[in-house]
Amino acid sequence: MDQRRRDLLRIMELEFAAVDLNLFLDTHPDEQRALADYNAVSQELMRAKMAYESRYGPLMNYGYSMSEGTWRWVEEPWPWEITFNRGE
Amino acid sequence: MWIYEKKLEYPIRVSYTNPRLAKEIITQYGGPDGELAASLRYLTQRYTMPISQAKAVLTDIGTEELAHMEIVASLVYNLIKGATIDEIKAAGLDDYYADHDKALYFVNAAGAPWVASYIQSKGDPIADLHEDLAAEEKARATYEFLIRLSDDPDVTDTLRFLREREVVHFQRFGETLNLVHEWMDSKKVF
Numbered sequence: 001m002d003q004r005r006r007d008l009l010r011i012m013e014l015e016f017a018a019v020d021l022n023l024f025l026d027t028h029p030d031e032q033r034a035l036a037d038y039n040a041v042s043q044e045l046m047r048a049k050m051a052y053e054s055r056y057g058p059l060m061n062y063g064y065s066m067s068e069g070t071w072r073w074v075e076e077p078w079p080w081e082i083t084f085n086r087g088e
Numbered sequence: 089m090w091i092y093e094k095k096l097e098y099p100i101r102v103s104y105t106n107p108r109l110a111k112e113i114i115t116q117y118g119g120p121d122g123e124l125a126a127s128l129r130y131l132t133q134r135y136t137m138p139i140s141q142a143k144a145v146l147t148d149i150g151t152e153e154l155a156h157m158e159i160v161a162s163l164v165y166n167l168i169k170g171a172t173i174d175e176i177k178a179a180g181l182d183d184y185y186a187d188h189d190k191a192l193y194f195v196n197a198a199g200a201p202w203v204a205s206y207i208q209s210k211g212d213p214i215a216d217l218h219e220d221l222a223a224e225e226k227a228r229a230t231y232e233f234l235i236r237l238s239d240d241p242d243v244t245d246t247l248r249f250l251r252e253r254e255v256v257h258f259q260r261f262g263e264t265l266n267l268v269h270e271w272m273d274s275k276k277v278f
Contacts, residue, residue: 012099019097019152023256026144027263059094073094080162084099086242 001088007052008082011059014045090151097155098249101242102166107179110167111197112237116160116250118194118202121226123160127153129207129223133216139271142213145264146220149257156250161192163243214272217265224258 001009021038028034049059057072058065067073116122130150137143168181168190176185183199194202207223210216231251238244 008095009099011095012097015095016097020256023145023148023152023260026141026148027260027267029141060091062091064091079094079096079158080100080165082096082099083166084101086101086103088099088101 001085004056005082005084005088007048007055009084009088011045011048011052014041014048017041018045090154096159096162097152098159098246100159100162100166100246102163103240103242105170105175106167106240106243107171107176107181109238109240109243110164111179111181111184113160113167113234113243113247114164114192114195115197116227116230116234117157117164117192119196119230120206121223121230122194122196122202123153123157123227124194124202125206126223126227127151127157128204129209130220132207132209133220136209136211136213137216137268138213139268141267142217142264145260149260152253152257156253159246159250163246164192165190167243213268214265217261217268220261221258221265224254224261228254228258 018038018041021034021041024034025031025038049065053059053065054068057075058067061073118124127150130146130153134143134146134150137146168176171179171181171190173185176182184193184195187193196202208216208219210219228251231247231254235244235247235251238247
């Protein structure tokens with residue numbers, strides 16, 4: 001597996017944890033442990049996304065991340081064009 | 089406002105071109121218990137929820153369902169993109185091909201187009217949340233049928249992820265229903 005796919009999988013893992021904790025917190029807003037986990041995951045996710053975006057271009061547009069040099073948002077591949085192999 | 093993120097929520101793996109499996113899986117794109125129906129149902133019911141937590145749950149699960157719609161579309165796209173005309177005919181996808189080529193369109197497994205009557209937005213939060221609980225169970229059942237039909241272990245892995253999310257959403261909607269009941273009880277004055 002190339003480095004880009006490895007980095008993307010790590011972001012998927014972290015963001016999935018954030019999504020799942022987010023839904024849990026919606027119905028359990030006073031659960032301090034889940035909140036601490038959510039904040040820790042969010043911080044690590046932000047770092048991972050910044051590193052990814054500096055190499056491969058923005059994951060988000062509309063002002064959520066800057067594009068260095070050229071407008072890299074229009075570059076391929078799009079999400080449905082990235083497939084993984086078994087075991088990756 | 090919605091912000092698009094240029095990544096899937098979960099990786100997709102497709103072992104080989106498989107238009108037959110695409111024809112079955114597309115029902116979770118535009119079928120009665122599919123991800124379009126799920127996301128639109130929750131995102132339109134949220135406006136009249138009586139408590140903030142219910143508005144949050146419907147917004148957030150509705151948004152996650154949009155990401156699931158994208159995963160299902162990506163599976164279908166990759167399962168049919170390399171298919172020859174002969175393979176499309178053999179898989180029974182030729183009727184679909186006549187109208188859509190290999191483009192994504194909102195249909196169920198039998199080719200019937202998506203209709204708004206798949207979903208309801210009743211304004212009664214108890215009725216709406218019960219519909220949402222049922223919707224999650226119907227989607228879970230559909231993913232189980234698709235897992236049985238799948239002859240590609242890589243595709244099955246992604247279907248398993250999507251099935252699991254329905255179970256989690258059911259749990260969260262159940263908790264939301266309890267919160268709405270508590271709120272209603274607290275408002276009762278005799």
